[in-house]
Amino acid sequence: MTQKTIKVGIVGGTGYTGVELLRLLAQHPDCEMRVITSRKEAGMGVAEMFSNLRGRVSLKFSEPSAAALTACDVVFFATPNGVAMNEARALYDAGVRLIDIAADFRIKDVALWEKWYGMKHACPELVAEAVYGLPEINREKIRDARLVANPGCYPTAVQLGFLPLIESGMVDLGHMIADAKSGVSGAGRKAEVHTLFAEASDNFKAYGVTGHRHLPEITQGLTQVAAAPVRLVFVPHLTPMIRGIHATLYARLTGPVDLQSIYEKRYAQEAFVDVMPTGSHPDTRSVRGANHCRIAVHRPQDGDTAVVLSVIDNLVKGAAGQAVQNMNIMFGLPEATGLGQIALLP
């Protein structure tokens, strides 16, 4: 069923995912933003906080209110981890469709989630209901989902990058490596020292090598595709740019495979995955502000190691854009509706 106008609510929205969601929804032809809640900023105009929205978004932040949200067709959670799981139940029961851009419903193994996120899950029964919102894998399930767990940014870039390779069956699943680099907006709009300009600019560092929350999410996704255990070494790095993820993926090939061909075939029908010509090196700016994932595949020195380069904008395909893509699927709209922005280059 296609609806002319989708009534949209947003919980949270003062972070980078929030402002990006607002930017996209304000340009979406079939959405009407009805309510955006923020306990802390209630009463403030959204465009007062984010001046790029002046003249385009007249909404004000309001106190969280079940009533206002219940009147919506879909509610996005653009909140820190741990918020959606407390508020989803009531909205779910009221028939509102939910898209959680945070991590609360991504990991099916609740105990595993609790270990990595360091809190008790408040709503484990909805975890099973939730559909993992990576359209390139789960499109059909998303269509009818009442609760979508929008993937993390690293997991989106890494899974899309590894997917055709794993499906080919020609890869050593026990020794996969994802060396991923993220722009600083990935850390969110939180006042913290390590993401200050004077700390993160003109600097490069790895972090979380011991273990990052996106590791179990990626492993879960790859394992499901492989239908066999996958062992991944995942090393994220902080890069002095605002937006963008560049995942450099390494996998040992176990048999003959035409990399370029399997990638092109796998993504031939995908509007938002662009397999670049042989020999390419996608740059993150080629997707800045756009909902695309661009991928290039290499096999250096014709050895047995495949190298996959996968780039996304962490706030778009890695968060708000993919959320809108999921909404489009859920409401029967053409999947690219409102997502036609061309990346800003330079």
Added chain:
Amino acid sequence: MTQKTIKVGIVGGTGYTGVELLRLLAQHPDCEMRVITSRKEAGMGVAEMFSNLRGRVSLKFSEPSAAALTACDVVFFATPNGVAMNEARALYDAGVRLIDIAADFRIKDVALWEKWYGMKHACPELVAEAVYGLPEINREKIRDARLVANPGCYPTAVQLGFLPLIESGMVDLGHMIADAKSGVSGAGRKAEVHTLFAEASDNFKAYGVTGHRHLPEITQGLTQVAAAPVRLVFVPHLTPMIRGIHATLYARLTGPVDLQSIYEKRYAQEAFVDVMPTGSHPDTRSVRGANHCRIAVHRPQDGDTAVVLSVIDNLVKGAAGQAVQNMNIMFGLPEATGLGQIALLP
């Protein structure tokens, strides 16, 4: 007369103004890009050079050809200074409407132009025909113009910033100061040492204090509005950001004036000039990728000096966006057609 589809040609287009023009035109509902010429890159797909356009622009650069351009309704020159003046005559005579994003037709005093640009003008007779394409001043003339001289980036920010003040008549015209800061894309996509990342990053400097080509252009514009000689000190600076101009303008007030009020009134009907609330400090990212100029006015310590803060994206309102705005006016389209992009923040 409104045309359904405007046939567009672009001369040049391998620079930043060019790729930005392509980004905007590819999202414009009433344009059909027919030809883009580049002697050097003829045969190469536009999207091969600018990967953000993959899947959106299928055009290839072609050899300059009068025939192909003559078949267009409008031709944009996104060329270095000195090119348009050599090619405009023939197209003009063929009835093609022209928008020169370079500087060839901006200065009415040809001798003055020749002094600042260091070359003989090849087509002085068209200089008089050309309409200076600052819509907020010349909208009516632009409507019927056959040749539009699209303003420079600094001149756009500075003129829009000073305009209401000069119109108020309450300002010392002999001592105006424009301290302007530009992102590095303003220097163009030319291989030069001083704009290398390792030179321009984490660094700040003034340049051209002795004299910058945009000085006579700004002075001409302000003088015309004032109907009296204006003397301006103009100091441009190179700032380590990609896009954006921030003009900080100083003018001595000669009588009582309600700054906020005159600015708000002057621009009340302008779609692309946003006068911010009292006390604001516009940031350049609030217009990144958008066609807006945002302005705030101050009077520090209630002294006799007005301080105006004016920001634009040098590639949009300062170049390609304003060119599209001019095209819309010339072809009777709503002025904001195809220019609805919301600035990318963060």
Added chain:
Amino acid sequence: MTQKTIKVGIVGGTGYTGVELLRLLAQHPDCEMRVITSRKEAGMGVAEMFSNLRGRVSLKFSEPSAAALTACDVVFFATPNGVAMNEARALYDAGVRLIDIAADFRIKDVALWEKWYGMKHACPELVAEAVYGLPEINREKIRDARLVANPGCYPTAVQLGFLPLIESGMVDLGHMIADAKSGVSGAGRKAEVHTLFAEASDNFKAYGVTGHRHLPEITQGLTQVAAAPVRLVFVPHLTPMIRGIHATLYARLTGPVDLQSIYEKRYAQEAFVDVMPTGSHPDTRSVRGANHCRIAVHRPQDGDTAVVLSVIDNLVKGAAGQAVQNMNIMFGLPEATGLGQIALLP
């Protein structure tokens, strides 16, 4: 009297001024760092927090202790504003010489200080004792000072830039303008949203146009030199670079003056002020990590407005470096001792 080894204490030291002071003192041949206090980080090795100091500074942060500090010859306050005024008295009475890198003792008019800094001054009687530590003006007084108020970063760049002009007597004191641009480290190592990388990078904005705390400090300094009231419009801007201040200064000339000559003469004997050749545009990176102020003077279009470009590293000549320079003067060392670092370029 020259001392072989100066026993140094630092109060604070977890901020950018602190780590810069440590970097300089660790390379100073006549200093022995004895104690560095931080209530919050007591017990942590300094080099654990600042990994550039690994192998060079073995000191640990310790609980504030009067005894340990009293045993020092000199104590630097690298603390937020309002701390030194509470702790200075006891150390002063114990005969320790003090250098406050914060603002507590800079403004002679205590009521004015209280207005701008929004707190009651805890130690007004020492304000009169304090010597304003700009060596180029106050060298002789600094020699015997028991308490030095180290100048602010903007005030250093602006005062050094205006000084020869004011001393020339050929300038309109009622209409001076300082358009100043600072790197983000000037905001300190505090967890705040507006100085996050994703906020401050690829962006430019003015701030504090209505009034900035450095305005009264600069005005006090200039007024003292002029021996007449000075009226200054001061507009600071946040620039996407880590270190550096670029002050662009405008002053109306009231009579004939050879700008280049008066600047060269005024600073001929100064080790840390470099007057560049006619026509120069100093860049901030030319002083990155060094204790120099580089200045160039211009008179655009031979008009009546002088334009002075003055650059410093806000953490060196604008803070820690000038503090060490003051210490050298106070202890009879050659003024440049330990300050021989050459700026890091690129």
Added chain:
Amino acid sequence: MTQKTIKVGIVGGTGYTGVELLRLLAQHPDCEMRVITSRKEAGMGVAEMFSNLRGRVSLKFSEPSAAALTACDVVFFATPNGVAMNEARALYDAGVRLIDIAADFRIKDVALWEKWYGMKHACPELVAEAVYGLPEINREKIRDARLVANPGCYPTAVQLGFLPLIESGMVDLGHMIADAKSGVSGAGRKAEVHTLFAEASDNFKAYGVTGHRHLPEITQGLTQVAAAPVRLVFVPHLTPMIRGIHATLYARLTGPVDLQSIYEKRYAQEAFVDVMPTGSHPDTRSVRGANHCRIAVHRPQDGDTAVVLSVIDNLVKGAAGQAVQNMNIMFGLPEATGLGQIALLP
């Protein structure tokens, strides 16, 4: 034999390696810079080109002259690849000791060099004479070397990172991976489009995945240490920072090994290699402007893959600093002479 003052000549010196070498030599207590040649800039003061050297380096660029260079004790080549091989012979025969910071003498297999560098080697007989200047491996040979081939930047970071692991014998030599990220200064001070600020800022990309010239250099070094063939996948990336290399190294362990311990032991006596505590993530700024390599070792999820993080400043330990270190060794000076700079942080 220790010499009091080493007479130094520099060929080239207008690039980033050159200005960095000048910065270091100007602070070196035992060096006298006698001549710096540049055909293109002959007559220009070095400090005119690099304003950070004002007041510190009075030398002018001069026409290349064998006589002037022959009078030196040591000559550094800070030239593009292919220059030193043409000029080394004469100086070598005259008894001048040579340090080539470019790549001409790094690869022992001349045919291999010619393949990767795309030119005929002009002086193959000196290749055998040349000592590869990685002091942590070749210190003794460097002492008496008449020609030192200073290592590349990536090769320095990667080799120092892999060295203890390879020496342990507990690693799969056939599947080593170096995912390396470099600041843009690594591309040199050449006018090129892809390293312009507006191209490289706020962007991240891999390059040369198919094959990079540093691959054979690294492979040669690792193979020599392993005394067995090593197969390396090497993926370099361009990062939006000025200086710094971050190498993230992956190797499959083939037996039990205490990573932290073998690294600490291997480098215990090395002045310029800092093994950080367990769990660390070195950042590139911790070596900005300093001659250190900082290394941390990890074994994620206690799997069989070792992850080594190795950072250097590409212009210091990766070029000019290591060259000075080699000079110190060659002339019997304490190895750290003149290399005491502490990294600039922030």
